[in-house]
Amino acid sequence: MAHQLHFVLFPLMSPGHFIPIVDMAKLLAQHGPTVTIITTPLIAARFRHTIDRAAASGLPLRLLDFTFPSTEVGLPNGCETLETVTSQDLLKKFYVALHMLQQPFEQLLERLEPKPTCMIVDKYLPWAAETARKFRIPRILFDVMSCFYLLCFHTLHVSEVHESVTASEPFVLPNFPDTIVLTKSQLPGLFNPGSLDAVRLKEFRERISVSESEAYGIVLNTFEELEHRYVDEIRKVKGQKIWCIGPLSLCNKDSSDKAQRGDMASIDEIECLKWLDEQEPGSVIYACLGSISRLCPPQLVELGLGLELSKRPFIWVIRGDEKAEEVYKWIEEDGFEERVKGRGLIIRGWAPQVLILDHPAVGAFLTHCGWNSTLEGVCAGVPMVTWPICAEQFINEKLVEAVLETGVSVGAEAVVSLFDEDKRGVVVKREAVRNAVEKVMGGGEAAEEKRKRARELGEMAKRAVEDGGSSSLNVKLLIQDMMEQANNMTPTEDH
Numbered sequence: 001m002a003h004q005l006h007f008v009l010f011p012l013m014s015p016g017h018f019i020p021i022v023d024m025a026k027l028l029a030q031h032g033p034t035v036t037i038i039t040t041p042l043i044a045a046r047f048r049h050t051i052d053r054a055a056a057s058g059l060p061l062r063l064l065d066f067t068f069p070s071t072e073v074g075l076p077n078g079c080e081t082l083e084t085v086t087s088q089d090l091l092k093k094f095y096v097a098l099h100m101l102q103q104p105f106e107q108l109l110e111r112l113e114p115k116p117t118c119m120i121v122d123k124y125l126p127w128a129a130e131t132a133r134k135f136r137i138p139r140i141l142f143d144v145m146s147c148f149y150l151l152c153f154h155t156l157h158v159s160e161v162h163e164s165v166t167a168s169e170p171f172v173l174p175n176f177p178d179t180i181v182l183t184k185s186q187l188p189g190l191f192n193p194g195s196l197d198a199v200r201l202k203e204f205r206e207r208i209s210v211s212e213s214e215a216y217g218i219v220l221n222t223f224e225e226l227e228h229r230y231v232d233e234i235r236k237v238k239g240q241k242i243w244c245i246g247p248l249s250l251c252n253k254d255s256s257d258k259a260q261r262g263d264m265a266s267i268d269e270i271e272c273l274k275w276l277d278e279q280e281p282g283s284v285i286y287a288c289l290g291s292i293s294r295l296c297p298p299q300l301v302e303l304g305l306g307l308e309l310s311k312r313p314f315i316w317v318i319r320g321d322e323k324a325e326e327v328y329k330w331i332e333e334d335g336f337e338e339r340v341k342g343r344g345l346i347i348r349g350w351a352p353q354v355l356i357l358d359h360p361a362v363g364a365f366l367t368h369c370g371w372n373s374t375l376e377g378v379c380a381g382v383p384m385v386t387w388p389i390c391a392e393q394f395i396n397e398k399l400v401e402a403v404l405e406t407g408v409s410v411g412a413e414a415v416v417s418l419f420d421e422d423k424r425g426v427v428v429k430r431e432a433v434r435n436a437v438e439k440v441m442g443g444g445e446a447a448e449e450k451r452k453r454a455r456e457l458g459e460m461a462k463r464a465v466e467d468g469g470s471s472s473l474n475v476k477l478l479i480q481d482m483m484e485q486a487n488n489m490t491p492t493e494d495h
């Protein structure tokens, strides 16, 4: 009997994880299968409108939620996504809460109609391996990283090259397809014993790696042409099925979809587009450092001064956490906004990033190199000014700078612990920001070459998701594979 395909998607509670999962849900539903996203209430509220709109247009898509156990683990009310986790103590509690999600998730699965035929679950929810066994359905991991990062991770793990160097001593990744120079202080917590994340991550990483090896396959938000050498290598290394189906952000076709990825932009979409329409093509630098990384207020102020110094139009997104108040205050008292009036747009809170990047007025992206942002920059066909802060971002910076050759670094040197505020003060000076902006937006052959490469990559990204493109083909292969699995499935007594 042919089964009706029903994908259940469960993201980690962090924008860099749930935004691409929602895009993936839309993409899969566009190909026919029923798709259910399961998440927690605050995230569901952010996407309700988007999903309802997609469902009203006929896509077999729905969004279900269950309570996040914040109070049970002692988290403050509303602390339901990593954006609101601001200390190691909260992080520990957040991990405990994540672990408690298995039972409510399974209870919801039990009641779902049609019966789920497969699930795509974030890599950071390792308990889902057991759920998949219970329900006897294939579990596919969603990994939010690039293949380049996965291969770097693997190489560091097996070579242990970072073990024999000091924090700031540059080393070359051995047996790697390209020459990549790193320092230990740029590596994520696991490889960086000085980092506060190291201990906690080791045990967690071990659980993830077991659950990873048991997964049926891995879905990645990337496209094969962007990093084909790494895709091939990572397939060999993992020995698992890997489907590169990105860039997922490109499934948002109209401006409402592009603006409302999370339904909470702090600026009116029309106002934002109007401001961009008034700027010259390719003239604006868009600066945004993602959803969870934290630079200290003096460093953020210096970034603003660097944008001012660049003498170019800019959009500066300042994330609305409690520390941002200090920066907002400085903006008022210093007269910054007044000085840059007309050429500087400040967004306090959440920006409609994909909508902005897609506008022809944007000429460069100052990014923290989170993988989603990096890929969104690639799609927009713009060069990047790179300012990695934590986690895997320094490694993504290497991809942009050394492999794709579309970026210039501001010169940040070391990771900051993911959830503790950066207390280092001003490490990157305003002149460094101005100089990096100039190197991607200014005159000269090198800058022009970067812009040309970026435009080519942008075209390549769009072709990958078009009919006949590699990602479009991979989505079809994934669905076909899941259909075969569903048809081979034996009905179980308990489910």
Ligand code: UDP
Binding pocket: 014, 015, 016, 017, 019, 261, 288, 289, 290, 291, 292, 293, 317, 349, 350, 351, 352, 353, 354, 369, 370, 371, 372, 373, 374, 376
């Ligand atoms: N994002 C956005 N508006 C903002 C900040 C972030 O739309 O003001 C989106 C961005 O487009 C990306 C995601 O949030 O899709 C951030 O993911 P990324 O992997 O770049 O970084 P993270 O936030 O996980 O560090």
